[in-house]
Each structure stands twice: as structure tokens, then as C-alpha cells.
Amino acid sequence: MSLLDFFIRQRGEILARTLEHLWLVGASMFFAIGIGVPLGIALVGRQNLRRWVLGSANIIQTIPSLALFGFLIPVPLLGGIGSTTAIVALTLYALLPILRNTFIGISGVDPAVLEAARAMGMTPRQTLWQVQIPLSMGVLMAGIRVATVVTIGVATIAAAIGAGGLGVFIFRGVSMASNAVILAGAVPAALLAVGADLLLSLFERRLTPRT
Amino acid sequence: MTESGGWAIEMLGVSYRLPNGRVLIDNLDLRVNRGEMLIVLGRSGSGKTTSIRLINGLLTPSAGEILIEGRPQSQWDPIRLRRGMGYVIQEIGLFPHWTVERNIALVPHLEKWPEDRVRDRVQELLRLIGMDPAEFAGRFPRELSGGQRQRVGVARALAADPAILLMDEPFGALDPVTAAELETEFRALASRLGKTIVFVTHNLRSALLSRARIALLARGRLVGLFSPEEFLRSRDPEVRAFVASLNPGAENPQDLLAQGGPL
Numbered sequence: 080m081s082l083l084d085f086f087i088r089q090r091g092e093i094l095a096r097t098l099e100h101l102w103l104v105g106a107s108m109f110f111a112i113g114i115g116v117p118l119g120i121a122l123v124g125r126q127n128l129r130r131w132v133l134g135s136a137n138i139i140q141t142i143p144s145l146a147l148f149g150f151l152i153p154v155p156l157l158g159g160i161g162s163t164t165a166i167v168a169l170t171l172y173a174l175l176p177i178l179r180n181t182f183i184g185i186s187g188v189d190p191a192v193l194e195a196a197r198a199m200g201m202t203p204r205q206t207l208w209q210v211q212i213p214l215s216m217g218v219l220m221a222g223i224r225v226a227t228v229v230t231i232g233v234a235t236i237a238a239a240i241g242a243g244g245l246g247v248f249i250f251r252g253v254s255m256a257s258n259a260v261i262l263a264g265a266v267p268a269a270l271l272a273v274g275a276d277l278l279l280s281l282f283e284r285r286l287t288p289r290t
Numbered sequence: 291m292t293e294s295g296g297w298a299i300e301m302l303g304v305s306y307r308l309p310n311g312r313v314l315i316d317n318l319d320l321r322v323n324r325g326e327m328l329i330v331l332g333r334s335g336s337g338k339t340t341s342i343r344l345i346n347g348l349l350t351p352s353a354g355e356i357l358i359e360g361r362p363q364s365q366w367d368p369i370r371l372r373r374g375m376g377y378v379i380q381e382i383g384l385f386p387h388w389t390v391e392r393n394i395a396l397v398p399h400l401e402k403w404p405e406d407r408v409r410d411r412v413q414e415l416l417r418l419i420g421m422d423p424a425e426f427a428g429r430f431p432r433e434l435s436g437g438q439r440q441r442v443g444v445a446r447a448l449a450a451d452p453a454i455l456l457m458d459e460p461f462g463a464l465d466p467v468t469a470a471e472l473e474t475e476f477r478a479l480a481s482r483l484g485k486t487i488v489f490v491t492h493n494l495r496s497a498l499l500s501r502a503r504i505a506l507l508a509r510g511r512l513v514g515l516f517s518p519e520e521f522l523r524s525r526d527p528e529v530r531a532f533v534a535s536l537n538p539g540a541e542n543p544q545d546l547l548a549q550g551g552p553l
Binding site for chain 1: 348369370371372377379380382384385386396397446
């Protein structure tokens with residue numbers, strides 16, 4: 080039986096698992112961006128907070144993903160078996176690149192431009208929305224792109240704690256010693272990652288101000 | 291801006307000290323008449339930029355008081371105060387992601403002028419600074435030469451027709467030929483506009499050419515206030531140092547060559 084035949088016969092489940100996977104990644108990115116971008120902006124000009132927050136995000140990044148999923152299972156509210164736990168863990172993973180790039184982008188805006196904005200009577204809020212965020216959009220989007228691609232990969236491990244997604248095929252294939260089943264999870268996951276990378280680089284290029 | 295006596299800007303015993311204790315401005319008294327152009331002259335690090343950042347409210351004096359249009363600066367809303375003053379910073383700081391038009395329209399936009407009035411004003415200003423609106427309005431700062439960027443910086447500062455214009459070595463980063471041309475143009479423009487102008491420079495030549503009063507700063511202190519004639523007559527050592535920098539004999543290139551020794 081060819082691999083393609085197998086994929087075609089399994090297309091129903093492959094599609095369902097892909098949608099589950101997209102849901103895990105989408106929800107995690109939603110929270111990671113929602114937390115990471117404002118927090119990254121808040122770090123600008125706050126050295127102590129910055130050391131603490133970026134340090135913590137770095138440490139989280141070093142925890143093996145399977146262990147992080149495991150650690151979260153006994154945690155009340157956030158933990159347990161299923162997709163909630165997975166989304167929490169994936170959000171924590173995605174946080175570092177978004178935080179770091181937001182911080183780098185915002186603090187990299189030309190000081191002369193900021194001085195002009197202040198001197199001309201822009202409020203800090205106007206400066207943030209009209210100057211700092213647009214000028215750091217390219218770096219910020221690059222962080223989101225990297226975080227998304229990494230999350231698509233790491234989300235396959237979420238199947239280990241019953242969160243579903245394309246990892247289900249991979250774990251099943253490993254226990255069945257079946258390459259075809261592993262590939263039914265790995266190929267769509269790889270395609271998702273490449274697709275997300277292409278799509279987001281397109282956005283990134285469009286949103287990067289040419290200076 | 292509100293009515294008051296003749297002074298547009300008064301600095302009364304103003305000092306500015308960094309948190310580490312370094313004194314940048316030391317007990318400075320300076321008054322600028324309404325409609326007057328005042329040159330603030332000094333070497334690098336003499337406190338010129340600090341003094342106009344204080345006037346603009348970007349810095350708060352450690353001691354003394356600054357009155358703008360007769361009103362203590364502390365009673366001004368800093369945002370309102372800054373929108374009422376055009377400010378051309380040394381590095382210009384045009385917004386690289388905005389077109390020339392959007393850059394010039396900055397303060398009118400912040401002040402929520404109607405769109406058509408903003409557009410008219412931008413056209414008017416571009417013509418005022420000698421740039422064709424049809425050609426330049428839609429360009430980005432990266433598509434301009436250094437001199438054109440400076441012009442746009444001046445237009446942006448003038449956009450909402452502020453009563454006070456602060457200029458921090460606006461032509462300092464240009465090549466000497468372009469700088470001299472722009473300065474000549476700017477002097478003509480300034481005399482037509484009738485605004486209160488504080489013009490910071492380290493270049494005595496441009497200070498003298500402007501025919502305006504000169505406030506000489508050294509190490510954060512006011513050395514003195516001079517008319518151009520008084521300045522050239524003064525025996526003060528700091529003044530003499532500046533006059534010496536003019537290199538009077540050097541107007542003739544042959545003299546310049548004669549003065550210079552082998553490298």
C-alpha cells in the first residue's frame with residue numbers, strides 16, 4: 080500500500096487532527112501575542128523588570144517541552160489532561176521570541192525620532208501607536224513568525240497529554256512502529272509550518288517600513 | 291498663546307543638574323523678546339541644547355523658573371506648550387515611515403485640523419521652503435537629500451504656525467556650502483515670518499550674519515549678551531576664542547594656504 084493511498088483513506092482524521100492542531104496553535108499564539116507584545120513594550124526603560132521577565136522566559140524556553148506539559152498536569156485551573164493545559168504550555172513557549180523581539184523593536188527606534196515626537200507635542204500614547212509600533216513592526220512580526228513556526232512543531236507533543244492535534248498520529252505511529260502513520264502527522268505539521276512561515280514573512284515584508 | 295508683556299521667553303536663574311550632580315546649566319538668565327531672533331552661541335557641551343530643551347519643557351529646571359509668554363512653565367500643559375513651539379532638533383528626526391506631507395502635517399493632525407485645511411497648509415509650507423508640492427509631498431524622507439530633509443524639518447516645525455521657533459543647529463550636519471545656502475534662505479524666511487526664534491549654533495560666522503543678539507554660553511553659564519558689533523569689540527577671552535575661530539585672514543584662500551603648515 081502506498082503512502083499516498085494511506086493518506087487518502089485517512090483523510091477524514093488527518094483533516095480533523097489538522098484542525099485541532101491549528102486550534103492549539105491559534106489559541107496559544109493569541110494569548111502569547113496578547114501577553115508578549117504589551118509586556119515587551121512595558122520592558123522598555125524598566126531595567127529590573129526586564130532582567131526578571133526575559134530571564135524567566137529564557138528559563139521556560141530551556142524546559143523540555145514534554146516535561147513542561149507534564150509539570151502542568153497537576154496545576155489547578157490551568158492544568159489537567161486536555162487542550163487547556165497544552166495551550167498554557169504552548170503560550171509559555173511562544174512568549175520568549177515575541178517578548179524579546181517586541182522589546183528589541185521598540186527600544187531600537189531612532190532616539191532622534193523619539194526626541195522629535197516628544198518635542199513636537201505628541202503624547203506618550205500617540206508616540207507609541209503612531210511612531211514606535213509602526214517602526215518596530217518588522218522586528219515584531221519576525222518574532223511572531225518564529226514563535227508560530229516553533230509552536231506548530233512543539234504542538235505535536237501536546238498529544239502526549241491528550242490535547243489532540245497532529246501529534247496523535249506521531250505517537251500512534253511510534254507505538255505501532257508504522258512510518259506511514261507517523262508521516263500522517265509529520266507531513267501536515269511540516270506543511271503547516273512552512274505555510275505559516277511563508278504567509279507571515281509576506282506580512283512581515285509588507286509591514287516593515289523601508290527606511 | 292496668551293497676552294503678556296514683551297517677553298516671549300524668560301529664563302530666570304535657571305539651573306539644570308543631572309541626577310549624578312553634574313551641572314549642565316548654571317544660574318542662567320535669558321530673555322527673548324516677542325518677535326526677536328536670539329542666537330545662542332557656544333562650544334560643544336556649553337549647554338546650548340540643554341537650554342532649548344528646557345524652554346521646550348523636555349527637561350525640568352533643577353532651580354529657577356522659566357516663563358513662556360509671561361506664564362510660568364509649570365502652569366502650562368507640557369503637550370500644549372510644545373505644540374505651540376516649533377522645534378527643529380539637530381538630527382531633524384523626520385518620521386521615516388511617513389511621507390513628507392504626513393511629516394509636515396504632524397502637529398496640525400494632532401490638533402485635529404480638518405483634512406482640506408491640513409492639505410492646503412502643507413502645500414503652502416512646501417512652497418515656502420522651495421520644494422515643489424507635486425514632486426515632494428508623496429516622497430519618504432529616505433528619498434530626500436540631506437538639505438531637503440532639513441527643509442522639511444523646518445516646515446514641520448512651522449506647520450501649526452507656532453509663535454516660537456526653537457532651532458538646534460539645524461544646518462550643522464550639512465556640508466558647508468549647502469548649510470550656508472540654507473542659512474541665507476532661512477534668514478530671509480525668518481525676517482518675513484516675524485516669529486520669536488531661538489537659534490542655537492556653534493558657528494560664529496552664521497551668528498554674525500543673522501544680525502541678531504548673541505547669547506554666549508560657556509560651561510553652562512552665560513558669558514554675556516552681545517550685538518554683533520559688541521561681540522567683535524569684546525575683550526572677553528571666550529569671545530576672543532570664537533573670533534579667532536573666524537580666521538579673518540582666511541577669507542582669501544591664498545591666505546588660508548599660507549597659514550597652514552605642512553601636515
